[in-house]
Every structure is written in C-alpha cells, then in structure tokens.
Amino acid sequence: MTHLALREHHRFEAAGKPYLFLVPSAAVVGLDAASDMVMQVLASGEKSRADLLTLADGLFSEDEIDGAIHDLVAMRAIGPIEPQQPMPKILPLTPVPLGTMVLNVTNQCNLACTYCYEYGEDKIVDTDNGKQPKFMSIETAKQSVEFMLKESGEAKTAHLTFFGGETLLNFKVLKETIAYARQRAAELGKDVDFSLTTNATLLKPDVIEYLVQNQVGVTISFDGPPEVQNKFRVFHNGTGSYDIVAPKIKELLQKHRRRPVGARVTLTSGNLDVKGIYRHLTEEFGFREVGFAPVTTSAKRTYALDEQGYDHMLAQFTALAEDFKEAAIEGRHHGFSNVKETIQEIHQGMSKAYPCGAGIGLMGVSTAGDVALCHRFAGSDTHKLGTVRDGVDRAAQTAFLESHHLANKTDCSTCWARPVCSGGCYHEAHTRYGDTTKANLHYCDWIRSWTEVCLKVYAEIAEKNSAWLAQFDREPAAEKVS
Ligand code: SF4
Numbered sequence: 357m358t359h360l361a362l363r364e365h366h367r368f369e370a371a372g373k374p375y376l377f378l379v380p381s382a383a384v385v386g387l388d389a390a391s392d393m394v395m396q397v398l399a400s401g402e403k404s405r406a407d408l409l410t411l412a413d414g415l416f417s418e419d420e421i422d423g424a425i426h427d428l429v430a431m432r433a434i435g436p437i438e439p440q441q442p443m444p445k446i447l448p449l450t451p452v453p454l455g456t457m458v459l460n461v462t463n464q465c466n467l468a469c470t471y472c473y474e475y476g477e478d479k480i481v482d483t484d485n486g487k488q489p490k491f492m493s494i495e496t497a498k499q500s501v502e503f504m505l506k507e508s509g510e511a512k513t514a515h516l517t518f519f520g521g522e523t524l525l526n527f528k529v530l531k532e533t534i535a536y537a538r539q540r541a542a543e544l545g546k547d548v549d550f551s552l553t554t555n556a557t558l559l560k561p562d563v564i565e566y567l568v569q570n571q572v573g574v575t576i577s578f579d580g581p582p583e584v585q586n587k588f589r590v591f592h593n594g595t596g597s598y599d600i601v602a603p604k605i606k607e608l609l610q611k612h613r614r615r616p617v618g619a620r621v622t623l624t625s626g627n628l629d630v631k632g633i634y635r636h637l638t639e640e641f642g643f644r645e646v647g648f649a650p651v652t653t654s655a656k657r658t659y660a661l662d663e664q665g666y667d668h669m670l671a672q673f674t675a676l677a678e679d680f681k682e683a684a685i686e687g688r689h690h691g692f693s694n695v696k697e698t699i700q701e702i703h704q705g706m707s708k709a710y711p712c713g714a715g716i717g718l719m720g721v722s723t724a725g726d727v728a729l730c731h732r733f734a735g736s737d738t739h740k741l742g743t744v745r746d747g748v749d750r751a752a753q754t755a756f757l758e759s760h761h762l763a764n765k766t767d768c769s770t771c772w773a774r775p776v777c778s779g780g781c782y783h784e785a786h787t788r789y790g791d792t793t794k795a796n797l798h799y800c801d802w803i804r805s806w807t808e809v810c811l812k813v814y815a816e817i818a819e820k821n822s823a824w825l826a827q828f829d830r831e832p833a834a835e836k837v838s
C-alpha cells in the first residue's frame with residue numbers, strides 16, 4: 357500500500373475514550389488503542405504501513421496495526437493520498453414531499469417584544485402597511501390545506517403548524533382550518549398532526565379546552581422568570597406580560613396531558629441564565645420540553661449576543677447538557693430539547709447539504725397565501741416559492757436549492773461541523789448579512805463547540821445506555837419550527 361493520510365474527521369473524547377466524528381459521512385465511531393495510535397501518528401503527516409509498524413513496535417502487534425489500518429480505511433478515516441475533490445452538489449431529482457406546512461394565520465401580535473424579528477428593527481415584511489392582509493381568511497386557509505395535502509405526496513401524515521404573529525388572535529379561522537383539514541384528510545385516507553406556537557396571553561379556558569380536545573401540540577414563547585419575561589416580552593404599552601401569562605400557562609400544562617407542551621426561550625445579551633430559566637420553566641411550571649434560541653438580530657442591537665455572550669451561553673448549555681446526559685444514562689426524562697435534537701441528528705447520521713427543511717420539506721404560508729421558504733419569510737416577495745393557489749414554483753425552488761447548497765459555502769467546505777450545521781439558518785444569515793446564501797460565520801466557534809459537547813454526550817450515552825437512543829431509530833415526527 358502507498359502512503360496513508362488522514363481523511364476529514366474530528367477527534368474527541370468521551371468518558372475517557374477516543375472517538376471520531378467522520379466527515380462527510382457524519383458517522384461516530386469509537387477507537388481502540390491501536391486505531392487511536394495510527395490516527396495520532398498520521399496527524400503529524402502521511403506514513404506508509406512500514407512506518408506505522410516501526411512506530412508501533414513494542415506497543416502493538418503487527419496484526420493489531422494491520423487490523424486498525426483495515427478498519428480506518430474502511431470507514432474512510434484514513435486512506436491513500438488523493439487530490440482534494442470539490443464537494444459534490446447533488447440536488448433532489450424529484451420534489452421532496454412537504455412534511456410540515458407552517459400557516460401564518462395572522463401577522464399581528466398583541467405583544468411588542470423588543471427583539472421580535474417580525475416587528476422589530478430587523479423585520480423582513482411590512483406587516484402594518486404592506487400588501488399582506490393582517491389576518492388569513494378561511495378561504496386562503498382552506499386553499500392552504502389543499503396545497504398541503506397535495507404537496508405531502510405519498511406521506512400518510514401531514515403536519516400543520518399555526519404560527520403568527522399571535523396565532524390565537526385568529527382563533528376562529530384556526531378552528532375552522534383544523535375541522536376542514538380533518539375532513540379533507542379523512543377523505544384522502546391521510547392524517548394531519550396539528551400544532552401551534554403562542555405567546556399564551558389569549559389562553560382562555562375555552563381555548564385550552566379546545567386545544568386539549570383536539571390534541572393540538574402547543575409551543576409557548578416564554579422567556580421565564582418575571583424579571584426576564586417582563587424585560588422584553590411586553591404589551592404595546594410597555595407592561596410586562598408575566599403576570600398575565602403565568603396562570604394561563606399553568607392551567608394549560610395542568611390540562612393538556614396527552615401531548616408535551618414545550619417552551620421556546622429567546623436568549624439575549626442580558627438574559628443568559630439558561631440553567632435558572634430551565635429550572636423555573638420545568639420545576640415551577642412543569643414544562644416537559646424547553647428549547648433555547650439566541651435572538652436573531654443584526655449585530656448592532658444592544659440585545660444581540662456578542663462573542664462573550666456566545667461563550668457564556670455555551671458554558672450554560674454545557675452544564676445543562678451534562679444534566680441531560682446523566683438523566684439519559686439513568687433512563688430519566690430531561691427536557692433540554694436543544695441537546696436532544698442535535699443528538700437525534702447525530703444518531704441518524706444526518707449529513708446535511710441544507711441547514712434545515714426550509715423550502716424543501718417545510719414551507720411557510722403568508723396570510724395572503726404566498727408560499728415562502730419558511731414561516732420567518734412568509735409574505736416576503738424575495739423569498740417566495742409560489743402560492744397555495746398555483747402550487748410550488750418549481751423553477752424558483754430549484755434556483756433556491758441551487759444557490760443555497762452547502763457546496764457554495766466555501767468557508768464551510770473545510771469545517772468538520774458542516775454535516776450538522778451546514779452554514780446555519782437562512783433567516784439568521786439574512787438578518788446578519790442581508791443574504792440567505794451566506795454561511796453564518798459569526799457563530800462558527802459556538803457551533804463547533806456545541807457540536808462537540810453533543811458528540812460527547814451522545815458517545816457517553818451510547819456507551820452506557822444505548823437502549824435510550826432507540827427512540828431516535830424512527831424518523832422525526834416533524835420539522836422543528838421556531
Ligand atoms: S457556518 Fe461555520 S460552523 Fe457552520 S458549517 Fe460553516 S464554517 Fe462550519
């Protein structure tokens with residue numbers, strides 16, 4: 357055999373053992389001592405088999421080194437030296453079925469959260485004076501249901517998520533849409549899974565009763581303790597919303613037992629006590645799942661996370677991920693959904709050419725019935741992929757897939773985290789750089805560090821309680837919407 361060299365990988369340790377995250381296959385493999393030695397030796401430069409045997413003399417037998425070389429070559433962790441190939445750009449040949457349709461039933465909100473990407477300084481669509489209606493009509497909602505059922509193709513279940521604005525401001529249309537979707541899906545032999553995101557201000561007893569009876573999945577945008585919630589999540593007159601939403605959320609959590617109710621927390625520069633918020637939401641409220649997302653905003657806003665903020669968030673996430681790991685090893689539930697979602701992707705060996713399903717298996721629909729990349733772009737003409745009446749504009753979709761493929765993001769081509777990150781959220785890129793095709797290079801250090809944390813958690817769970825991971829052997833229920 358000619359000289360051997362390392363192939364793209366990331367080495368990490370978990371529970372005192374060495375592992376590799378292989379790029380681009382996204383596989384995670386544990387190393388025995390001989391394989392680890394081969395990898396470490398090759399890290400200093402290419403070597404022949406004879407070189408490796410000489411260096412291993414007295415440490416490992418010839419059989420052990422040959423076995424290690426064989427296994428590492430088979431998994432493409434090492435191989436003969438070959439010229440660097442450009443990343444292949446493979447686009448889906450046939451349209452991908454629509455798994456999740458996010459319906460923006462209104463673009464109006466009764467809160468005026470300072471950091472809101474929809475109404476704040478970074479908004480994409482003019483929801484006050486623009487051409488989109490403030491509320492979706494039932495006619496448009498029904499057309500959207502027909503669009504969803506058609507575009508879901510052969511899939512037995514379609515996922516319909518209501519989004520806003522504040523979804524419950526258009527509760528009447530929401531209810532009629534659910535009834536209509538149920539009836540039409542039954543006629544077609546399909547099921548529809550319903551969910552919504554709300555700020556909880558309008559969760560009156562009859563609304564809660566409806567959501568429970570209809571098994572609508574609920575995610576609540578809620579930032580946690582009063583001092584945090586009241587700082588950014590305020591009514592139009594500036595009053596904090598904690599005292600209004602807290603009892604409503606508690607009632608919902610008490611009554612809505614058949615589906616887990618999740619909380620979605622926005623992290624800002626002044627609000628980074630992740631562990632404290634997590635405790636408040638799980639222990640005082642009883643949320644089953646809590647997901648955190650750094651605020652999407654231009655770097656110049658005072659509440660934007662800077663480098664220090666990302667470091668602080670990482671430390672807090674890491675501590676919570678440790679708790680998650682211990683719980684998983686002991687077979688207990690832990691609701692830190694950020695780590696769970698990444699572990700799921702790692703377990704399923706996802707190597708993504710696109711960061712999320714936007715414009716592929718997930719689409720957003722504006723109040724006028726325009727189809728967009730996702731809910732965050734709903735109503736934006738520049739990010740339009742058709743209408744619910746005329747269907748997906750395949751030429752626009754192909755142009756989107758072509759221009760947003762990971763292969764175009766040259767900075768990502770040498771990054772070991774790209775199977776997980778793939779350049780990051782288009783909306784974040786649009787807000788930061790004014791261009792959805794750009795990679796989110798402002799948070800690479802954070803992404804790589806967080807991916808490493810998740811890899812370590814994953815490997816240790818796999819080592820100590822692999823049965824826990826079986827829950828990820830089936831496909832994810834629906835695209836994440838946040
Ligand atoms: S955006 Fe940064 S972290 Fe993500 S794949 Fe590209 S280079 Fe890697």
Ligand code: SF4
Binds near residue numbers: 711718
């Ligand atoms: S990750 Fe960003 S672009 Fe993708 S669906 Fe979510 S908000 Fe939209």
